[in-house]
Amino acid sequence: QVQLVQSGAEVKKPGASVKVSCKASGYTFTTYDINWVRQATGQGLEWMGWMNPNSGYIGYAQKFQGRLTITRNTSISTAYMELSSLRSDDTAVYYCARERRSSGSGWFDPWGQGTQVTVS
Amino acid sequence: SSELTQDPAVSVALGQTVRITCQGDSLRSYYASWYQQKPGQAPILVIYGKNNRPSGIPDRFSGSTSGNTASLTITGAQAEDEADYYCKSRDSSAVVFGGGTKLTVL
Numbered sequence: 001q002v003q004l005v006q007s008g009a010e011v012k013k014p015g016a017s018v019k020v021s022c023k024a025s026g027y028t029f030t031t032y033d034i035n036w037v038r039q040a041t042g043q044g045l046e047w048m049g050w051m052n053p054n055s056g057y058i059g060y061a062q063k064f065q066g067r068l069t070i071t072r073n074t075s076i077s078t079a080y081m082e083l084s085s086l087r088s089d090d091t092a093v094y095y096c097a098r099e100r101r102s103s104g105s106g107w108f109d110p111w112g113q114g115t116q117v118t119v120s
Numbered sequence: 121s122s123e124l125t126q127d128p129a130v131s132v133a134l135g136q137t138v139r140i141t142c143q144g145d146s147l148r149s150y151y152a153s154w155y156q157q158k159p160g161q162a163p164i165l166v167i168y169g170k171n172n173r174p175s176g177i178p179d180r181f182s183g184s185t186s187g188n189t190a191s192l193t194i195t196g197a198q199a200e201d202e203a204d205y206y207c208k209s210r211d212s213s214a215v216v217f218g219g220g221t222k223l224t225v226l
Contacts, residue, residue, distance in 0.1 A: 035215065037217075044206065044218075044219050045163065045206050045208075045220070046217070047214065047215040047216065050215070059213050059214070061214060061215075062214075095162055095163070104150055105151040105153070105168075105169060105209075105210065106153070106210060107153035107165055107169070107208070108153065108163075108208065109164075109165040109168070111162040111164070
């Protein structure tokens with residue numbers, strides 16, 4: 001079945017960087033975009049950015065420009081999200097999600113299980 | 121940037137029908153998709169496109185759009201439908217989520 005499996009929880013100090021992986025299986029990795037979304041405790045979903053694994057084209061939410069780097073390794077069907085200059089308010093669960101589209105409208109399915117990143 | 125507005129909380133009696141709404145200008149151009157999230161779990165897709173359900177989503181879930189408002193309707197709400205629901209759309213090259221609606225089934 002189609003699934004995304006993320007790396008484990010991380011604890012980082014302020015100012016450090018964190019890199020979260022997202023391994024895809026059950027489909028051809030380069031066919032669909034991968035998006036990254038985060039959620040602080042008790043808060044809503046916040047979109048961070050996306051990547052086309054085939055072309056490597058990326059787009060970042062303005063809020064994360066300069067701190068966020070999304071990459072991939074197509075040989076192992078894995079996408080990565082690296083966030084630098086971490087602050088306490090970056091503490092959140094980080095999700096990857098596959099995006100499918102039709103006539104410009106997209107949807108996220110499936111989602112990874114989430115990775116807790118704690119900055120303290 | 122475009123925003124999507126949802127009511128923070130909605131309640132429904134067991135077995136009754138509830139509609140959760142999502143308002144935003146981007147919905148005039150793009151369909152919303154809807155996600156259900158239960159505590160401690162990742163979101164799951166429940167509605168996408170004009171009104172499509174992924175495999176495994178009960179047919180009591182349906183979606184519609186009118187103007188700048190998208191709606192998720194649950195016809196005959198069940199106890200297991202109690203969750204947070206988020207709408208999502210697109211604004212040019214960015215993705216935007218609504219703030220979420222907490223659904224309580226009484």
